[in-house]
Amino acid sequence: MIEYNRFTLDNGLTVLVHEDTATPMAVVNVLYDVGARDEHPNKTGFAHLFEHLMFGGSINIADYDEPLQRAGGDNNAYTTNDLTNYYCQLPAQNIETAFWLESDRMLSLAFSEKSLSVQRKVVCEEFREHYINKPYGDVWKQMRQLAYTVHPYQWMTIGKELSHVENAHIDDVKHFFFKHYRPVNAILVVAGNVRTEDIKQLAEKWFGPIPMGDKYIRCLPQEPVQDLARRLTIEAAVPLDAFVKTWHMDARLNKGYYTADLITEILGGGASSRLYQSLVKEQKLFSNLDCYHFGSLDAGLLTIEGKLVKGVDINKAEQAIAEQIAQIQEQPVSIAELTKVKNKTESVIAFEDMSIMSRASSLAMYELMGDASLMNTELEKYQEINPQDIVDYSKQIFRESNSNTLHYLAK
């Protein structure tokens, strides 16, 4: 049970405080309700580029990192398709430095041309390092384009192509900032050795004066139900054939999401999972095989992905996966197997909640989804799922017409 206090400033900034006196540290986590899904299709990669620019100086403070490091702190940030999250950890007695830094960059960035030109290059190198200069690096670029016809999940957070990042202009940066980085679109979570009363004062002092801004109303095109299977074959300079297949699944808060999560565990969670045991160990069709989803807030993709043992025909491998899917659609899982994946889920949650940093980011995430208290009822939602739910949901999503198949072949 993760406890917290919540209050809202007049400018709409939501603040959550999680007190933990067992640690000497404090975490300040600021989540902005903007991700790659909120980008214009011709200016992709922007939310992530923007995350870099948030370290390039704010209106009153030339350098973000240096004063934080001087206060014994450390920080980082990440951007997903759904959201952007900034966090810093520092000795609790120095927490005001984090308020000073985070509030100033919420007030306004410096919008330095130099920072923009350098970070464009840095992000292009990040793009090259992870998505161009690595074998199979463009698998998700291809799969997203195949699986999504209208929803902005059709591009990765790094962007559709380098040119979108290269062409980012300072006016785009300003526009993006004042549209999304306003108190009313942000959630502040403070966790660690702090008292809510003190945090209230600090929040009022540093964040209170920032203009509220306009609430960003998200209206994204929702992906229509897919009613025809899509297939794509690509040849590339890679050593092994790879197989990737996805099926559309439910959005984050729907019951189907929790069922899909357990299905991925049954099929691909660990060395005793069905796909690994059958297709890697027994039939020796794949040298590795994973089943997962990204935890997307909007309707996401359940994915099965693996590399084929050299010499195996990819159609035969695909057929073997289809047999496993038919099995989960037709035969209810045993209570023992269902208990296993629920135990795993319980364990994952317990380990995740060990650090204050992870507790802070989870609270922010659940608050974004509607209510931080959802964090404490998560396990119950998994416990409610029964064998028939697994069968029903497998039948619902594992339709061929709902699937996207990528054969990524060695040239």
Added chain:
Amino acid sequence: MLNRKIQPTITDAVSFDLKLRTCEQYQLDNKVPVYSMNAGTQDVLMIEWVFKAGNWFEQKNIVAGTTNFLLKNGTSTKTAYQINDHFEFYGAYLNRTCYNETASITLHCLSKHFNELLPVVAEIITDSIFPEEELITYQQNQKQKLSVNLKKCDFIANRLIDEYVYGFHHPYGKYTSTLDYDQLNRAELIEFFKRFYAEGHCTIFTAGKIPSNLQSQLNKYFGALPLQQRAIPHIQYNLQSAVEKKHQIINDENGVQGAIRIARPFPNKHHPDYQKTQILNNIFGGFFGSRLMSNIREDKGYTYGIHSYIQNHMGETAWMISTEAGRDVCEATISEVYKEMEILRNEVVDEDELSLVKNYMLGTVLGDLDGPFQLIARWKNYVLNNLDEQYFYNSVQLIKNTGAEELNVLAKKYLNPEEFYELTVI
């Protein structure tokens, strides 16, 4: 009126009284030492069995790593599937890792389930049989994985730079080829297992919310095993560093980035320069605000990241600079690295920068002392390197008290480009 230009008052981390929480120690009946850190709020537990079974002790490449990897793949009463299913049923993770001197089995579980899990760990340690079929699958899949990794410039660079510094015959310098996998045989694994696990030397580390009967249960399942009886073989390896210092490899004609590694040999943790050099390393390339990051990423945008670090080895080690940079700016990146070395040799670090780095380092230490797993990791590092808690307090004192002049002496001693090996892999 709020003045946003001025940083709020801070407490210098230098003034913190950092205390390392003590670790409880006891021995099982067979003299196996156990280190225990009872802390944390979640009902979780970590137990690590560390064996002197690293690749230091193998006669043939990859035997130690393979033995370690296949520990979960079969005993005389359980198949690989049954072993995995047992741990996964309880939501537990059983991992194994092979290092140079040591090799580990690590269990993470909810505290309430440990009793069901210990007997199977004991079975693995005493009765692994390395089925031929499992070995064949492993060989095939590892070779496939290797074929993918060999396409990556950073993977190639990491292997080669170690070879240049330590020599291919040194455990820190060798790496694996397809042929090594082909030449493995089951008998060697069984022999290595018997000598270095079943009859080997073990140290146990536990952390988390420790159940009150953990000690007695550990003694029940592990206290009667024939461990700690045979002497650990004394094997000495000498460094055989490469003659040629500068290397360029084209691994992929179409590569758009180069993996750059620049490294020099460096003394082990017991050397008087080791801890002080950590401060110099932080200034140079050890954190986000370091000179290498500020110059090469934040000013020039040549790379997504550049870091320097002292490799975490028990023996004589290496000081390494590592980055992936745009293909057309690799040379410029390397020359900037040497420029930063030169500045550190020629100019004394100013007090402002030094105090920032000291505060940052001590703040990080404070954060690292938070949580049972971080604490036991620190203790493990000390125990396995024959250090004690005094090392921690010395290190804190050194961070607080080392002056800029002393760092300049170290820069002059160690940051000389002619002593570095340099490699670019495209």
